[in-house]
Amino acid sequence: MLRPLAPILAITLAACSQEPADLPAQAERFPIARAGAPAHDPLPSPDTSNASWLVDDNGIAIHFGDAGERPHLSLDCQIGDGPARLIIIRHASALPGQKALFPVYGNGMRSRFFADATLRDEEWRWEAQMPADDSQLDVFLGPRELKATLPGTGMLQIAGSRIPGEFVEWCRAGGRIGEIAEQEAAR
Helix, strand or coil, rough: CHHHHHHHHHHHHHHHHHCCCCCCCCCCCCCCCCCCCCCCCCCCCCCCCCCEEEEECCCCCCEECCCCCCCCEEEEECCCCCCCEEEEEEEECCCCCCCEEEEEECCCCEEEEEEEECCCCCCCEEEEEEEECCCHHHHHCCCCCCCCCCCCCCCCCCCCHHHHHHHHHHCCCCCCCHHHHHHHHHH
């Protein structure tokens, strides 16, 4: 009875002894201290009760925060020779090499942006960059409240406003003011 099972048993044992192809030939060992900075305790949700949207002095970005303070969130429009790009910036501590999923909820939508830790203006912050015509940005269209979360940075509650939607539309238009707005400005 064991003789017919012997070939099957030999094949099974041979398969178990093989190394998976995706493992490195030699694992590297290193001290835990070299693994990077330890994760910080989660930050509390910021108080946004007095925060509002403000247009940047350069006119190609808007910031959500308290006047005179570092903003909590910014939308930055990159207009150049190619298609316009929009950068969503969450001004919260980030560490080099970090990546996260950055969900934003509101206006009947749920969007999830891929954010990277980026060093800019002497701060490590979270940035999600995409073409301005990306349909995920439609979450900013409309006047309702928005909620944005990023791991470890608390829930960001953004009061309802038409400003982010108008900014996204302006960026999508390549920074040009629509015909109706131009006609109204001429009056």
